[in-house]
Amino acid sequence: MFDLGTSFKASVLRDPNTVAIVDGDTRLTYQQWYRKVSSIVASLDGFGLVNGDHILVVMQNRWEYASLHWACQFRGIIVTPLNWRAKTDEIDYAVTDAHAKAIFYEDATAEAVLSSVEAGKIPNICTNKLHEIMQASAPDAEPHADANDWSLMLYTSGTTSKPKGVPRRHRAERAGALAHVAQNLYRNGEITLGVMPLYHTMGVRSLLASSLTGGTFVCLPRFDAGKAIDLIEQENITNLYLVPTLYHDVVHHPEFTPERVKSVTKLGYAGASMTDGLLKKLNETFAPDLFVNHYGSSEIYTFTIDQKAALKPGSAGRSGINQMIQVAKLGANSPTDLADTREEGEIIASLKGDEAFEGYWNRPEADLKALKDGWYFTGDTGFVDEDGDLFVTGRVDDMIITGGENVSPVEVESFLSLHPNVDEVAVVGLPDERWGQLVTAFVKKNGEITSEQLDQYCRGSNLANFRRPRQFIFVKNIPKSPVGKVLRRMLVAGDYTPE
Template sequence: MFDLGTSFLASVERDPDRLAIVDGEVRLSYRDWYGKVSALAAALDETGLKRGDHVLTAMQNRWENASLHWACQFLGLIVTPLNWRAKTDEIDFGIADAGARAVFYEVATEEAVRLSRLARDLPQFSADALAGIMDSSARDAVPLADAADWSLMLYTSGTTSKPKGVPRRHRAERAGALAHVAQNLYRHGERTLGVMPLYHTMGVRSLIASALIGGTFVCLPRFEVAKALDLIEREKITNLYLVPTLYHDLVHHEAFSPERVASVRKLGYAGASMTDGLLKRLDQTFEPELFVNHYGSSEIYTFTIEQKAAGKPGSAGRAGINQMIRVVKLGGRNPDEGAAVGEEGEIIALMKSDEAFEGYWNRPDADAKALHRGWYFTGDTGFVDQDGDLFVTGRADDMIITGGENVSPVEVESCLSLHEGVAEVAVVGLPDERWGKIVVAFVKRRGTVTAEDLDHHCRASGLANFRRPRRFVFVEAIPKSPVGKLLRRLLVAGEYTEERIPEHQ
């Protein structure tokens, strides 16, 4: 299999004059971008960085960051990206945990890097410095890595413990990108909005997949709806691959119209479940040729694919082309103890996948918890229906046990999302002396909908009585991570702001 440097070089030779990357005024063909990447690779090589070294990055989705990613693939350096909002302690953790040999940053992370105790002893490069380096010329970069070398180490979100490093080889990264192309039916020359961050598996996959098909990667450094709509319209974006939150913000923005996004023919989402209400609205608004629900993780890029997401709301489909999955008994560790059809269990994925990682970075405790007999135990819950399609019901830790009954927050959220007075909703279990936990819905409302209205909606929809929320809390905003994942733990901890009711109401 090709390493990623060779993969990029093959695209340069195949499509030298095709537009490769756009970032504001920067517009580079594959030939020109290769020249920039070569100059950067030569400069990094001169600093003493060598094959197998980790380099820590904390930058937004700008062309300098994308170029750095490719330069590292040529040199065999291991890109170790952090959230560009990272604080000093997170910078120090990343450097120490990965043993990083250099740090790359931009204005947004300049202070955190400056205050980092461990960064001060390492070579540091700002985004502006990278741009200056790439203004020079150098001999064409030659791939020094092979497919078995490490390419990337992502960090999991670490919501309940310290983040875990997920090292991935060139071959796994390329396999994931090829599967992404195939499963999303990408054509030669697709134009994608590069907004999912390059510290997230979705962002990295978009970058690599775009290069493999001679596509155009249109950078949006940070998500702003107005700018996203402008880019989609001006650059004639053909596919979107986003988390549900960003889709929600797009279609509810005052500047949105179907005409402005008419070039988009393929929608894909991942990272979280999508409510039935949003799914329906996107399908009606975009009228896409393809609407893909991609279920996966940083550890193993693809678990399952549903290519007709709007046709079967909630379905995550079936195993991807590089994967085998099973649903096993909750609490068990035997991959052969499968749950029955319709029975909720834990979703597991075969580690033989071409896209799979091989274990966490220096975390035998995490390996012992997640890896069993050649299978990765995801910690996600779900069930397989009579058709053989997977439905993901949430995280095992999110399951609400009320009066001895299991309630999936996702099911309740999907029900409530269909009410026109609900803009966003999140459901959690809160302690209750009698029931153990009760189902509580936190709602960002549209208009003047009341708790009584929503309770009536749940009853009329056929939601089982024990699944109905016992409380509705109207909030100013639903807490989310930087990539739009719902942060239920903050709601459980009381870290939210209740809606302010105007005095005239």
């Protein structure tokens, strides 16, 4: 299999005059971009970097960052990106944990980087320096890595413990990108909105897939729904691959109209479950040719794919082309202890797939918990229906146990999202002396609605009585991570603003 440097060079040879990347006024063809990337490759030795070294990147989705990513693939250097909002202590941790040999940053992240004690011990390179480097001429870069070398190390979110590094090889990264192209039916010349952050697996996959198809990657450094709509219209974006939260913000923006996004023919989402209400709205307003629900993780890019997401709301589909998935019984320690049809359990994925990681970075205790007999225990809960389709119901840690019954927050959220006066909703279990946990819905309103009316809405439905929220709390916003995942732990901790 190609390493990623060779893969990029092949793209340049195929489509030298096609626009490869757009960022504001910057528009570069593949040949022009290759020259910029080659200049960075030539400079990396000057920073004392060699094959197998880690660099930290604390930048937004800029063309400079994308160029650096490709340069590292040529040079055999491991890109280790952090959330551009990372605090000083998070940078200190990552520098030490990854044994980083340099850190790249921009103006928006300079304060945190320059305040980091550990970052101060290694070369700090800002975007201004990258611009200088890319102005210099250099010979066309040749790959210094092979398919078995490390390409990338993403950090998990670390909501309950220190973030875990997920190192991935060139071959796994390219396999994930090829699967992404195939499973989303991308054609040559796709134009992608590059807004999912490049510290997230979805952002990296969009970047790599764009190259494989001779496509154009249109940078949006940080998400803004109005700017996203403008770029879709101006650049004739053909596909979107976003988390549900970003879709929600786009279709609810006052300047959104179906006419402005008519160039988009393919929708894909991942990173979190999508409520039935949002799924329905997107299908009606975009009327896409293809609507894909992609379920996966940083560790293994693809678990399952559903290419007809709107036809079976809630379904995550079936195993991707590089994967096999099963559902083990809750608490199982063996991949042979499987749940029955429609029995909720823990989703597990084969580690034999081309996209799979091989274990966490220096975290043997995490490997022991998650990797068992050739299977990755995801920590996600779900079940398989009679058709063989997977339904993801949440996280093992998010499961609500009320009066001895298991309640999945996702099912209740999807139901409540269909109410016309509910904008967003998150369901958690709050401590209760009698029930153990009380099913509680935090609601951001989209009109006038009361707790009593929502309770009657639930009582008049097919929602099982034990799943019915016993408490409704109206809030100004639902807390989310930078990539749009609902932070239920903050709601449980009382960290929210009541309406």
